[in-house]
Amino acid sequence: MKLGIIGLGHRMNGMLDKFREADPELEVVGLVDANPEKARERLTEEERSTALFHQSVEDLVRSTKPDALAIGTRCDSHAPLAIEAAPFGLPIYLEKPIATSMAQARQLEAAFAKSQSPVLVSFPLRASTLCQRAKQILDQGAVGQVEHLLAVNYVAYGTVYFDSWYRDHSVTQGLFLQKATHDFDYLAFLSGAPITRVAAMSSVGRVFRDTRTKGEHPDPFALYYDEIGTPETGMNEDSSSALLEFGNGARGVYTQVFYGKRSPKRGAAISGSQGLVEFDWYENSVKTTHHRAPFNDVSTVDGADEHFGGDSVLATNFVAMVKDRAPSSAPLAMGLASVYACLAAKESAETGKFLDVRQVGTV
Secondary structure, three states, X not given: OEEEEEXXXXXXXXXXHHHHHHOOOOEEEEEEOOOHHHHHHOXXXXXXXXXXXXXXXHHHHHHHOOOEEEEOOOHHHHHHHHHHHHHHOOOEEEOOOOOOOHHHHHHHHHHHHOOOOOEEEXXXXXXXXXXXXXXXXXXXXXXXXXXXXXXXXXXXXXXXXXXXXXXXXXXXXXXXXXXXXXHHHHHHHHHOOOEEEEEEEEEOOOOOOOHHHOOOOOOOOOOOOOOOOOOOOOOOOOEEEEEEEEOOOOEEEEEEEOOOOOOOEEEEEEEEOOEEEEEEOOOOEEEEEEOOOOOEEEXXXXXXXXXXXXXXXXXXXXXXXXXXXXXXXXXXXXXXXXXXXXXXXXXXXXXXXXXXXXXXXXX
């Protein structure tokens, strides 16, 4: 497998390791990267002398003729680069968020409506063993019809969104798009329907104010700094929450918190008239409570690696897409559905309104 990479940063370097595990003969043949020296350090010794750096996606594709492309630049350039790659018909691994504005998302949807490129969106949570097990239990009727979903994400490493390049709100456009895009996707997956309506709120500037703390407890009396913005100019949230309505009538609640340094939690509770299914990735177990039987069931999952094992599953799927034309487990439509829901949540938090979520394929 000959791979072309657009943006070989920390995240894509981790995925490259997973791609190599899935295909030990994989070769990086060309790259587009704003920091070629750093990117070259992440290649194998042989690739450092053979892989070519290019100024554009078109140059990379036409010069090196890769079998597939992987896009892992900073968030605000994912959509433009994917649009640039769309005409070539190559399989594409696309990092989330796949767009950071409605204009980008609609342009992306239009570009791939005419493209032959299969896309795998970086949604490892839906691919993780724990989430797949929860879905299996739900499909077996453990709760009956899904009526309600409650999800939380207490991000133990949340300071990264204020003491690294992620603090630039113009790049991330806030943490619904940066983080909740994962969670909205897996909630739609578990509910069996897309998110159709959102009401949201957020808290900004109450905890994170001063990027000079470099991960230590921020000074509550510090002023705001240009690097992280202000509530008026735009800045990442300390926390944010959303009420969700799904296309099948189910309802949901989601909350994400970015200052819980020693209290990581990420998971969901899905309920129906027959029971309750609960899981937390940090606990690696799924618990089923039966409403009409006097017992509970617990499924435990062996320890997993990055993104709770989902990265390895995505990598294996991507290699199969390239070599065997296997279907994508997280195609572009799923990425767009998540982005549209996140954009609605962002706008709702800014305006205080309930908002309908744009659906993929609508005019």
